[in-house]
Amino acid sequence: MLDINILGLCFKHIKTALIIWSCLFFYPFHIRRYSLPDYHLLSKIESPNDLNKLTTKELIQLSSEIRDFIINSVSKTGGHFSSNLGIVELTVALHKVFNSPKDKLIFDVGHQCYPHKILTGRKEGFKTNRQYKGMSGFTRRYESPHDFADAGHASTSISTALGILLGEELQGEFNYIIPIIGDAALTGGMAYEALNNLGHLKKKMIVILNDNNMAIDSSVGAISSKLSRMTTTRSYQKFKHFADWTMLHIPFWGKFFYSIVMRWKKSIKTLFYKSNIFTDLGLKYIGPIDGHNINELIRVLTRVKDLDQPVLIHVVTKKGRGYSYSEESPGLYHGVKPFDIKQGVVPSVSNKLTYTQAFSKAIMTLGKENKQIVAITAAMMSGTGLAPFFKQYPKRGFDVGITEEHAVTMAAGMAISGIRPIVSIYSTFIQRSVDQIIHDVAIPGLPVIFTLDRAGIVPADGEAHQGLFDISLFRSVPGMTILAPSTELEMEMMLKYALTLDTPSIIRYSKDYVLDGSEVLDRPLVQGCGVLYPSDSCDILLITYGELVREALLAIDKLSSIDVNAALYSMRFLTPLDKKELERIIKPYDLVVIIEDAIITGGVGEEIMGLSSRETQTVCSIGVSDFLTHGSRAELKKHAGIDSDSIVNFVTSKSEEVRLKRVIEKIKTKW
Ligand SMILES: Cc1ncc(C[n+]2csc(CCOP(=O)(O)OP(=O)(O)O)c2C)c(N)n1
Known part of the structure; x- marks a missing residue:
């Protein structure tokens, strides 16, 4: 009887333990942190100056709030994700130690500038991040006095920074100019051209290398392998923190032991890292530093301010840090569409082909x-x-x-x-x-x-x-x-x-879906020629290429509903053109409109306009005429005047000119 009771009791305990264990195992810890974002500190930050009042402990808390903010806002709007999660503490530390905008942070590429934007008064902007007429996803000079480069292409930050530094120096000023460059951006040749120049000029500049061992896909190349060898493994980093913490907590002698071990470690390190590519180029190399340890970052950045030479601080960060899915697959989360935080990014299943x-x-x-x-x-x-x-x-x-x-x-x-x-x-x-x-x-x-x-x-x-x-x-x-x-x-x-x-x-080809094939559109290629559709008589010819063929076909439908007949010539070849054939094709039409998915100046339209042999024919091209901001492709096509509605409007706006030319032609032939 007693045996049975004991057995039953044991079984009950095991069952309870199993339930608790499975609850813990399956509990979505990565979600819990984001379900109730509390921006206690972040809500009070309007500019980097507000960081001055915060203690290190509060800066750590603030970093966690910034991370939550990024996860929440990017999950709604889409945008660059894992690079921004990885650079939170580094950005907080930089804004704490330096005095932006007098001191200037130059983010290479600029896709990792979200924490910077959050700290420089642009939290609200995240509601419209990358949307038409909304906030840019990159640093933009027009957006804030804290942005210094309209970036987007990689490996430019050190050149820009050196230029600003030299320019300010020539005008008798000195501020800290700090390029922040990723390990993949450092594979680009321009970065070395700039480092070479900086090392030669020996200017006082602090270059931050944000090394997460990732590009969008894995980082590649010999430099990347070298950086990996220079940074120690994560398990070593963990062990180091544990050892530091233990030593510092030894009563009475802890700090003393710690400083001796540190000095010893430093001399060993300088022995091993005597020279590397950066020191060879004339920069002082400092690192690797844990890029998620605010204390250490602030300590190093503050000390480096006094060095009177070019310095490279090698900061090691984890791309996608703080959200389990992006930590596991940082490449997949480099740039994301809106997603559900609990589920993570679900690969979209579409029967349309890009x-x-x-x-x-x-x-x-x-x-x-x-x-x-x-x-x-x-x-x-x-x-x-x-x-x-x-x-x-x-x-x-x-x-x-x-x-x-x-x-x-x-x-x-x-x-x-x-x-x-x-x-x-x-x-x-x-x-x-x-x-x-x-x-x-x-x-x-x-x-x-x-x-x-x-x-x-x-x-x-x-x-x-x-x-x-x-x-x-x-x-x-x-x-x-x-x-x-x-x-x-x-x-x-x-x-x-x-x-x-x-x-x-x-x-x-564009970032869009392919058009459905058809008998006309899929005809065999003939060098220099496109395809005409429909080939029977119309007064208007729309000439275009690529995905814009879809807009032209839509425009033709819309025009036919107002009794205007237009034909399409899908160019296929943008160069070389079979000019004789094209001359023959365009000849019968009173109005020929070339629609360009590109800048108009220097486009194919210019060449086609030169082929018109009839004085009374109107040949003109429409397309993009200026730099274009962000938005959806549909919005931007409309903005540039090359969506189907704009094409219809353009054609109808030309009808009076076409009519007048016809009248003139008639009068001329009668005379
Ligand atoms: C000239 C150029 N080529 C390609 C790209 C596309 N691109 C954007 S971010 C990126 C990876 C950047 O990696 P890294 O510099 O290490 O920064 P991380 O995102 O890892 O923080 C690439 C290849 C670019 N921006 N510029």
Whole structure:
């Protein structure tokens, strides 16, 4: 009887323990922290000066509130996520120690500026982060006196900082100018050009290296491996904190022991880290420092202020810190759409195909048939849709880091050796490689294929990320072919066609969904020619390319509802053009409108306008005429006047001019 009771009691306890254990195991701790955000301290921060009143303990609390704020607001609007979670303590410490805006923080790329914006009076702005007419997701000079560079492209911060420092010095001023650069941005050549110059000039500047061992995907290259070796492992960091804490808590002698051990550790460290790439360039190297330890950050930053030489502080941070999903997959959470905090980001299932996916499929198909094909990316493997190719053909995929210039010239070298390189880069970032394309690829006439993703209007990221200039930059390069697909099949046909060329080519496409194929749109490619639809008589011809074919088709529908008949010419080839054929095509129309998903100046419209042989014909082009801010692609198309409604309005606004010209023509023929 007693035995049974004891057994029953034990069983009951085990059961209770199991229930408690499973509750603890499955309890979503990562969620609990964000369910009731309490911005007790953050609500009182309107400018960096407000940090002066806070103790270190309060700064730690503030950092936690900033992190909650970022998680909550980005989950609603979307935006750059994991880089911002990783840089919270570093930003708080920088604003605590330095005196912005007199002292100037220059964030490289600028995608990690959210904590900076939060501390500089822009909390409210996060409600409209990256939305049309809302707050920019990057630092913007027009937005705040605390922003000094309109950034977006990587590896520029040290040059900008050095320029400001020299400029202020020439005007008799000295303030701290502090570039904050990530380990991946440090793979870009410009950063070394600036460090080289800084080391030579020996100027008093503090460069912060924010090393999280990640780009968007994993950080690549020898520099990255070197940095990893210089930073010790996380388990070592944890052990170090534990050891420091234990030593400091030994009664009476703790602090004494601690200072002796520290001195000893320092001399060992200087023995091992006697020289590295930064010291070789003439900078004092300090680090690695735990980028989440506010105490340590403030201590080091304060001490470094007195050094009269260029210094690089190597700060180690964790990308995605403080939200379990982004800690596990920092790359996936680099930039996110709105998501549910409890669930995390759920991959969107859509039956619509993006141009990136169409390219991804096409290169997989062609890569299987042709073993000479290799793919090159400059730190944008996932973004450009190359991940499946890299996985399938690891030896034929090259991620060269944020080095667009090198990527292009390396591709030229591969082409010389007989390989068929496909260099996939966002349109905006290829701006870095204008000279390499002209000098290393086009002059020798090498068959390098460039696939330019995010060409034309790009949503959310603003001025620096718009892909507006590729056509005007490269259309004039002799021997260059530029193609723009609208449908999935066209993408594959164009890639196939580019592979038949023994000269350079560009295939450019937007961040959007492909058009459904059709008998007309998917006709076989003919060099220099597009496709006409419908071919029977109309008074108006809309000429366009890529995704804008969709807007033109919509506009044609809308025009027909007001009894205006218009035809479409989908160009496919933006250069070279079969001019004779195009002259023949445009001749019958009274009004020809070229619609450009690009900057108008230097666009294809200019060439087509020159083909008009009839005085009484009106040929004009519409497109983007200025730098474009952020917003959705639909909003920005409307803003630029190239969505279907704007096209209809433009056509109807021209009707009077067209009518008058017709009357003049009639009078002339009667005379
Ligand atoms: C010239 C250029 N190429 C590519 C990019 C796209 N890009 C934006 S952020 C990023 C990774 C930056 O990594 P890192 O500098 O280490 O900063 P982290 O996000 O890790 O904090 C890349 C490749 C860019 N902004 N500029």
